[in-house]
Amino acid sequence: xxxxxxxxxxxxxxxxxxxxxxxxxxxxxxxxxxxxxxxxxxxxxxxxxxxxxxxxxxxxxxxxxxxxxxxxxxxxxxxxxxxxxxxxxxxxxxxxxxxxxxxxxxxxxxxxxxxxxxxxxxxxxxxxxxxxxxxxxxxxxxxxxxxxxxxxxxxxxxxxxxxxxxxxxxxxxxxxxxxxxxxxxxxxxxxxxxxxxxxxxxxxxxxxxxxxxxxxxxxxxxxxxxxxxxxxxxxxxxxxxxxxxxxxxxxxxxxxxxxxxxxxxxxxxxxxxxxxxxxxxxxxxxxxxxxxxxxxxxxxxxxxxxxxxxxxxxxxxxxxxxxxxxxxxxxxxxxxxxxxxxxxxxxxxxxxxxxxxxxxxxxxxxxxxxxxxxxxxxxxxxxxxxxxxxxxxxxxxxxxxxxxxxxxxxxxxxxxxxxxxxxxxxxxxxxxxxxxxxxxxxxxxxxxxxxxxxxxxxxxxxxxxxxxxxxxxxxxxxxxxxxxxxxxxxxxxxxxxxxxxxx
Numbered sequence: 001x002x003x004x005x006x007x008x009x010x011x012x013x014x015x016x017x018x019x020x021x022x023x024x025x026x027x028x029x030x031x032x033x034x035x036x037x038x039x040x041x042x043x044x045x046x047x048x049x050x051x052x053x054x055x056x057x058x059x060x061x062x063x064x065x066x067x068x069x070x071x072x073x074x075x076x077x078x079x080x081x082x083x084x085x086x087x088x089x090x091x092x093x094x095x096x097x098x099x100x101x102x103x104x105x106x107x108x109x110x111x112x113x114x115x116x117x118x119x120x121x122x123x124x125x126x127x128x129x130x131x132x133x134x135x136x137x138x139x140x141x142x143x144x145x146x147x148x149x150x151x152x153x154x155x156x157x158x159x160x161x162x163x164x165x166x167x168x169x170x171x172x173x174x175x176x177x178x179x180x181x182x183x184x185x186x187x188x189x190x191x192x193x194x195x196x197x198x199x200x201x202x203x204x205x206x207x208x209x210x211x212x213x214x215x216x217x218x219x220x221x222x223x224x225x226x227x228x229x230x231x232x233x234x235x236x237x238x239x240x241x242x243x244x245x246x247x248x249x250x251x252x253x254x255x256x257x258x259x260x261x262x263x264x265x266x267x268x269x270x271x272x273x274x275x276x277x278x279x280x281x282x283x284x285x286x287x288x289x290x291x292x293x294x295x296x297x298x299x300x301x302x303x304x305x306x307x308x309x310x311x312x313x314x315x316x317x318x319x320x321x322x323x324x325x326x327x328x329x330x331x332x333x334x335x336x337x338x339x340x341x342x343x344x345x346x347x348x349x350x351x352x353x354x355x356x357x358x359x360x361x362x363x364x365x366x367x368x369x370x371x372x373x374x375x376x377x378x379x380x381x382x383x384x385x386x387x388x389x390x391x392x393x394x395x396x397x398x399x400x401x402x403x404x405x406x407x408x409x410x411x412x413x414x415x416x417x418x419x420x421x422x423x424x425x426x427x428x429x430x431x432x433x434x435x436x437x438x439x440x441x442x443x444x445x446x447x448x449x450x451x452x453x454x455x456x457x458x459x460x461x462x463x464x465x466x467x468x469x470x471x472x473x474x475x476x477x478x479x480x481x482x483x484x485x486x487x488x489x490x491x492x493x494x495x496x497x498x499x500x501x502x503x
Contacts, residue, residue, distance in 0.1 A: 004061055007128045008121070014131035015069030016047040019076040021138040023303055028145050035300040047072045062120045063113055066127060070109055074102050079307035095312055145248065174264060174356040174469070175445055176415045178347070178407060181360070182396060183224065183367040184389075185439040186424035187217060189502055194427075194434060197390045202397035203441075206419070209405055210446045216455045216501035217440035218481045219423040222432060225249060226484065227422040231458035232257040235477065237490045244490045257462050261358050269350065271343035271361045297335065336364050337371040337378050344399060348406035365396045366425070372396070389425055404443065414445035416465060420458075433499035436481040444468060455479055455501075 017040055024036045051068035058064050078098065086093040117123055191197045203213050220230040226237060232255035233240055241247055252258060258268070297305070305311060313320055343361045350359065365372055370388035372395040373379045379391065404417055421438035440456060442449060442465075449468050456464070456479065463474040480496040 008062060008065055008124050011124050011128040012047050012051050012065045012069035013044055014128060014135055016043045016072045018131055018135045018138060021135060023307060025138050025141050027303060028142060031300045035298045039301055039304050062124055066113055066124060067110055071106065074106055075309045078102060078309040079311040082311060095316060173413050175413050176357040176411060178359045178415060178417045180419045181362045182421050182439060183362060183364050184425050185366045185421035187437045187439055190424060190434055190437045195386055195390050197393060199397050205401040206441050211441045211443045212449060212452050214440040214454045214456050217438055218457050218499055219436050219438045220457050220459055220481055221484055222423050222435040223485055224422050227458055231461060234462050235459055238493055244488050247487050265355050266358045267355045269357055269359045333369055333371045340365050344403060348403055348410060352412060366392045385427055416445060417443040432483040432497055436497055437499045
């Protein structure tokens, strides 16, 4: 056999990476680019192993390369095929169907390549060319997304909606600001009326610590990204952008709040979790567990598990050894659990320095998948949504008062502490009104923040805080909530949502 051309060595590798890039592009709004590297490395290593194995059997490197590429392609697309089948057949869908179909595909194509194809080099070139073209297209699309995001960042930075206030007294001691965001934590009345859970003791403990609690607070949007952008821009998205077609929201560090804080020499400290990857805050200090090639899986890798043949291990865990399943299932949940525990343990231990701190802890305690029992232990039993949610709320509501009390007691200058949900929970079939109810509590250096009111929404939170901190004169804007999930619908503001408040 003649020596292989350079591209023939790359054919199986191209087929191994373009499904990864395709998944990344499909979910690019919700991941960071760095989160895909480990998936690419493992995919390439597995492909090389499969190629070596096939070549030992066939003694034909050209055919082995094509078969190895086909095999890894089937492995990486298996979960998507299963999802499509489940959407069509519902509970009647079985892994055995998809496994059988994929087995027949591989055997049929494999037999054809081994016994029928004569011009194997030409076939290899065709597959390589097609795979390379797809990969270049995907990389170009990701690059375009990055460019559009950078342009949206410039637009946000050039916005003249706010004057970037700065303290006139250079020697003034500015307080540390803690934003403890409990993703999905709803208000007390919703907990009581919908979930039969009374968290009045939690509210009472906060009020004893001089927190001001908004009994009827709402989020501006039902989703995290829109809600947090509104919080940090201090405005509705339809007031900021003229067009929403293909809109890319900028990183949070380019929003009005972060620019004001930066202008006043605040250092930004964040706690890493899956949500952190959505926003690219570009902090000064990021507290997280050390990542390495063999660490717990991240959010994107969880998507790879769901859309690849690894889904078989997770969905059919009873028939596989436990140590096979755990790395792909429990690790995903354990990562969320450990990140939250680490943040809660570390928050009161942050060392103060000469610069004031803005501390952003976005906690996924009350967010699906629910991984906390009421006592704070790791939850492995998956019960109905209501039960799991209540256990998580019970844990954080009991843990948090002691943590914020320690922060207050250890602070040289009385801090500002915001405890809030970005939105409420959602039970399938329940009205949108439940989704836009959120917890909101504010500690303003032990004093009553002037202008505080019970129906506050995220767009007015930092208007309230900066008015009190800097004697600014930001007018409150009308508090509205919009049941908008899709970025292209941000201009549809004719029907705001108002959730009933009270018993």
